[in-house]
Amino acid sequence: MTNISSRLGDELKPGFDDAAWVDVLDAVDKTYAELVDYQEQLEARNTELSTLRSFLRSIMTSISDYLVVTDKDGFIADLSQSFCAAIGGDKDALIGRPVVGFFEGEMRDRMSAAMSEVAREKVEQTFEVDLETLNGASPVDFRVAPRLDRRKRISGFILTGRPLGELRQAYRELESSHEELKQAQTQLVRTEKLASLGRLLAGVAHELNNPISFVYANTHSLQKYLDRFESYFEQVQSGASREELVALRAELKLERDLKNLRVAIEGARDGAERVRDIVEDLRRLSAEGSGEVAPFDLTQTAKIGAQWVQRGLKRQMKITVTGESTCMALGRSGHVQQVIMNxxxxxxxxxxAIEAPEIQVRLSYEGEMAVMQVCDNGPGVPEDLRAAIFDPFFTTKAVGRGTGLGLSISQKIVEEHGGTLSYVQGISQGACFRLALKRGDQR
Ligand SMILES: Nc1ncnc2c1ncn2[C@@H]1O[C@H](COP(=O)(O)OP(=O)(O)O)[C@@H](O)[C@H]1O
Ligand SMILES: [Mg+2]
Incomplete structure (x- = not known):
């Protein structure tokens, strides 16, 4: 080093001593090292900057809300792809244009006013304006925030906008699907009502058929008797002798007919009374459906309800009603009868699919409550479904066979009565439902 320096020194600057050269070279070394260092820093900054730039670009491209950055005079400095797409312009062509130019009339005034306000107060503003988009004016929820420099002076504005059109559309769709859902629910409730009405009618038809055919058959017999009595009276009128009439009476078996006549009339009356009772039951079911809360006999109501269901069944099954022969409860018996029938x-x-199906209905008093249990020897309700069976629309039955509303409507009716309806463990594996209502007898 010294040799080179001295030689260089000798050649370039005669008289320049070695020590001076060392200083110069040191300085050069130092400067060079600083330069390298500076270069490294610069490169690091460059990488950082380009990462930041691509990060920003990705935001600008993928953000679905609008983002517009302007200078302090409101000229666009940068903007998101979503904004370009909405107004239908090329990014490069839009940069440098005044942002207020994309609003019209009153909307433009509102945007300008907001920007002036932000410039003055240095606090952000939020408001709704219509933006002129490719698809016409579209409502946008805009937020204008100040861009401040290091000395807290306004250097521009940042506008972010959320298009409300889509949101509103989504709302509308949500509302309409909600409406459809409500209609479907109403339809299902109607279906359940019609289904129970259908079952009831099947029972009614079956039950009316018996006494009516009975009455019908008896009128046939009456017709026959009438024919015979008529021919006898014709003989009486034509002045037949006593002997002739006695013989005719025996021939026509009028004595026996007379007895049968009475039986036929009694039978017809029984049949008619049965029809009247059925109609009475039905009338009570519909009339008391909306009736007043009053004491009624739960045992009687259970018997009638069970009978109606039984009559509508294709396959007969044993239904026994046991316990209190009169079990007074307080409520609307028509409503409670619907619960029992469900x-x-x-x-x-x-x-x-059970071989010897049997339904047991038990009535009892439990303290202040009148209680009815309906138990069967079917498969019961699996433990994991017990909480769900009272939910509206929960059903394990095939489409068209169950609406899943029976138990939820029943529970609603019972709760309106201040009572309870619950699933309890039966004696065997079958299902057991327990209905408890307030007692209806004075104690
Ligand atoms: N006695 C019972 N035995 C077994 N499962 C029952 C019984 N009662 C009700 N369930 C279950 O509860 C579900 C809901 O009943 P419900 O609300 O009346 O509607 P649906 O009868 O239309 O299915 C039925 O689908 C069935 O799975
Ligand atoms: Mg049901």
Missing amino acids: LVQNAADAME
């Missing part, structure tokens, strides 16, 4: 119908449905 429970009995469910039990019957569950036992379609």
Whole structure:
């Protein structure tokens, strides 16, 4: 080093001593090292900057909300792809244009006013304006925030906008699907009502058929008797002798007919009374459906309800009603009868594949409550479904066979009565439903 320096020194600057050269070379070394260092820093900054730039670009491209950055005079400095797409312009062509130019009339005034306000107060503003997009004016929820420099002076604005059109559309769609859902629910409720009405009518038809055919057959017999009496009276009128009439009476078996006549009339009356009772039952079911809360006999109501279901069943099954022969409860008996019919119908449905199906209805008093239990020897309800069976629309039955509303409507009716309806463990593996209502007898 010294040699080179001295030689260089000798050649370039005669008289320049070695020590001076060392200083110069040191300085050069130092400067060079600083330069390298600076270069490294610069490169690091460059990488950082380009990462940042591509990060920003990715935001600008993928952000679905609008983002527009302007200078302090409102000229666009940068903007998101979503904004370009909305107004239908090329990014490069839009940069440098005044942002207010994309709003019209009153909307433009509102945007300008907001920007002036932000410039003055240095606090952000939020408002709704219509933006002129490719698809016409579209409502946008805009937020204008100040861009401040290091000395807290306004250097521009940052506008972010959320298009409300889509949001509103989504709302509308949500609302309409909600509406459809409500309609479908109403339809299902109607279906359940019609289904129970259908079952009831099947029972009614079956039950009316018996006494009516009875009455019908008896009128046939009456017709026959009438024919015979007529021919006898014709003889009487034509002045037949006593002997002739006695003989005719025996021939026509009028004595026996007279007795049968009475039986036929009694039979017809029985039949008619049965029809009247059925109609009475039905009338009570519909009239008391909306009736007043009053004491009624739960045992009697259970018997009638069970009978109605039984009559509508294709396959007969044993239904026994045991316990209190009179079990007074407080409520609307028509409504409670519907609950009973739902429970009995469910039990019957569950036992379609059971060999010796049996439904037991038990009435009892438990303290202040009148209690009815409807138990069957079907498969019961699996433990994991017990919480769900009272949910509206929960059904394990095939489409068209169950609406899943029976138990939820029943529970609603019972709760309106201040009572409870619950699933309890039966004696065997079958299902057991327990209905408890306030007692209806004075104690
Ligand atoms: N006695 C019962 N035995 C077994 N499962 C029952 C019984 N009662 C009700 N369930 C279950 O509860 C579900 C809901 O009953 P419900 O609300 O009356 O509607 P649906 O009868 O239309 O299915 C039935 O689908 C069935 O799975
Ligand atoms: Mg049901």
